[in-house]
Amino acid sequence: MNRQEALRTLGLDEDATEEDIAIAYKESAQIMHPDRFAGKPKLQKRATEQFKNLQEAYAYLKERGGKGGARSSGSSRRTGASREDELEARLAGIQAARTQLVAQRDALFDSRRNGLGMLVVGGLVALFMRRIVWLAGIAGTAAVWGLIEVVSTTQNINSLSDRLDELTKEKKKILQEIEELG
Numbered sequence: 001m002n003r004q005e006a007l008r009t010l011g012l013d014e015d016a017t018e019e020d021i022a023i024a025y026k027e028s029a030q031i032m033h034p035d036r037f038a039g040k041p042k043l044q045k046r047a048t049e050q051f052k053n054l055q056e057a058y059a060y061l062k063e064r065g066g067k068g069g070a071r072s073s074g075s076s077r078r079t080g081a082s083r084e085d086e087l088e089a090r091l092a093g094i095q096a097a098r099t100q101l102v103a104q105r106d107a108l109f110d111s112r113r114n115g116l117g118m119l120v121v122g123g124l125v126a127l128f129m130r131r132i133v134w135l136a137g138i139a140g141t142a143a144v145w146g147l148i149e150v151v152s153t154t155q156n157i158n159s160l161s162d163r164l165d166e167l168t169k170e171k172k173k174i175l176q177e178i179e180e181l182g
Contacts, residue, residue, distance in 0.1 A: 009056075021058065022088075033047070036096070039104070039156065091175070094174070098164060125142075
């Protein structure tokens with residue numbers, strides 16, 4: 001990868017500053033983070049590839065301080081700041097992923113609640129209207145559908161909760177690393 005490719009990946013012009021690079025990375029990380037596409041394997045795979053390209057471009061530009069050449073040998077403090085910027089960008093990506101996963105989990109809670117409603121109402125209607133066969137059949141179908149909805153959404157909620165726990169652990173690890181740098 002060269003500078004122009006890295007800048008193009010971040011959507012920046014040739015005259016981008018280090019601050020522009022950090023901001024563009026944070027914004028792009030929030031948009032392209034693979035966790036935003038949890039539950040959609042094809043999109044998540046594509047987002048993972050894009051996100052790796054984004055990280056590679058950011059790392060390339062940060063190594064060179066956003067300029068075309070290499071950094072001077074007396075820039076150890078800037079290297080620490082650069083690492084801190086990278087960690088801050090990763091935190092922004094984690095926060096974006098958490099926000100998306102929480103929204104998905106909340107939507108699944110709503111679906112599960114609706115499924116429970118269908119299960120209960122369908123079951124009661126089927127029970128009390130069993131003499132009207134066609135109505136009991138429709139109500140029974142609704143109850144089964146509700147049961148399927150409850151089971152599937154519960155599994156998805158558990159998966160999202162596990163991923164949120166992983167992100168929390170990763171966030172703690174990054175915060176500890178930032179603290180050690182500072």
